[in-house]
Amino acid sequence: MGFPSETRDAWISRRKSFVIASPEEERILRAKRCQDEGVRAGLRAAAIACVASAVPTLVGVRVIPWAKANLNYTAQALIISAASISAYFITADKTILECARKNAIYKKTT
Numbered sequence: 001m002g003f004p005s006e007t008r009d010a011w012i013s014r015r016k017s018f019v020i021a022s023p024e025e026e027r028i029l030r031a032k033r034c035q036d037e038g039v040r041a042g043l044r045a046a047a048i049a050c051v052a053s054a055v056p057t058l059v060g061v062r063v064i065p066w067a068k069a070n071l072n073y074t075a076q077a078l079i080i081s082a083a084s085i086s087a088y089f090i091t092a093d094k095t096i097l098e099c100a101r102k103n104a105i106y107k108k109t110t
Contacts, residue, residue, distance in 0.1 A: 027103075034099035042092030049087035054080045 057079050060067045071079075 030103050031100075034096050034103065037099055038092040038096035041095040042088040045091035046084040046088035050080060050084040053083035 057071075057076055061071050061076060062068065
């Protein structure tokens with residue numbers, strides 16, 4: 001709400017930083033880090049896929065007669081968003097699985 005809750009949260013986070021984490025807490029932190037890494041990689045891939053699919057789609061609609069006649073704004077948006085969404089989920093999934101695999105190897109070595 002206000003200042004007291006912010007101060008409380010700051011003290012709690014500061015207190016937690018001094019405490020040695022249990023193995024369960026470390027596992028949860030590694031999983032959270034993997035999830036964050038996957039989201040970042042997915043967003044980056046989605047942005048690239050958006051540009052990579054928008055340029056040919058928009059150029060094609062203005063140049064190719066069939067596309068000009070049959071692809072309205074909704075179809076163009078669906079083509080671009082489908083490419084972006086698939087790139088996001090594929091990349092995020094691969095990144096999270098790769099990170100989980102690294103964590104499994106890390107767990108075996110310790």
